[in-house]
Amino acid sequence: MVSLKDGDLLPIALPEVQTHDGGKTTLTAILAKASKGIVIFAYPKASTSECTTQACLFRDNYTAFMDAGYSVYGLSGDQPGANEKFRNKQNLTYTLLCDPTYELHEKLGIKKSPKGTIRSVIIIEKTPGDNAAVTHPGKILRKTKASALMSLQVAKEVVGLDGAKKEADVGGKKDAAGDVALPDAGAAGEGAA
Numbered sequence: 001m002v003s004l005k006d007g008d009l010l011p012i013a014l015p016e017v018q019t020h021d022g023g024k025t026t027l028t029a030i031l032a033k034a035s036k037g038i039v040i041f042a043y044p045k046a047s048t049s050e051c052t053t054q055a056c057l058f059r060d061n062y063t064a065f066m067d068a069g070y071s072v073y074g075l076s077g078d079q080p081g082a083n084e085k086f087r088n089k090q091n092l093t094y095t096l097l098c099d100p101t102y103e104l105h106e107k108l109g110i111k112k113s114p115k116g117t118i119r120s121v122i123i124i125e126k127t128p129g130d131n132a133a134v135t136h137p138g139k140i141l142r143k144t145k146a147s148a149l150m151s152l153q154v155a156k157e158v159v160g161l162d163g164a165k166k167e168a169d170v171g172g173k174k175d176a177a178g179d180v181a182l183p184d185a186g187a188a189g190e191g192a193a
Contacts, residue, residue, distance in 0.1 A: 020083040
């Protein structure tokens, strides 16, 4: 299966996911609520060391992303209950998306085979105008495998936050942390919790 890559238009028909509080949503719905776009950081498992670091980095920078017009979301294969506990314990201010079937993971190209999440970050720009939900809700500005810290740095660079490091790269090349951009095809990758 070919997964979405940088520059691709986001299709309307993407799988529905649950939120940490048990609600249901789609990327189209969350993009419709965003001012300019969304930042999704994908993490393998709630309440594990590296995933907690990643979630807290985005929590600590949440206001800056919102001020820039980008809503922040975490995405994992965890059940809503696990993500709700994680969110409360870490005082996270944003919604955690739950995809225990890994259907959205697969479409986005961040599924670790057979079941799991490749630690990564995806920045999606909202399609302007009233017909966005009819044509396509957004465009992928960047999708890359990244460590906890690098996922934040990449997101800050793409969104244009002051002080963001410019070392992040795309196209399968290594970035400053030695992480490699996700391949174009939905191949398995690493992403240890």
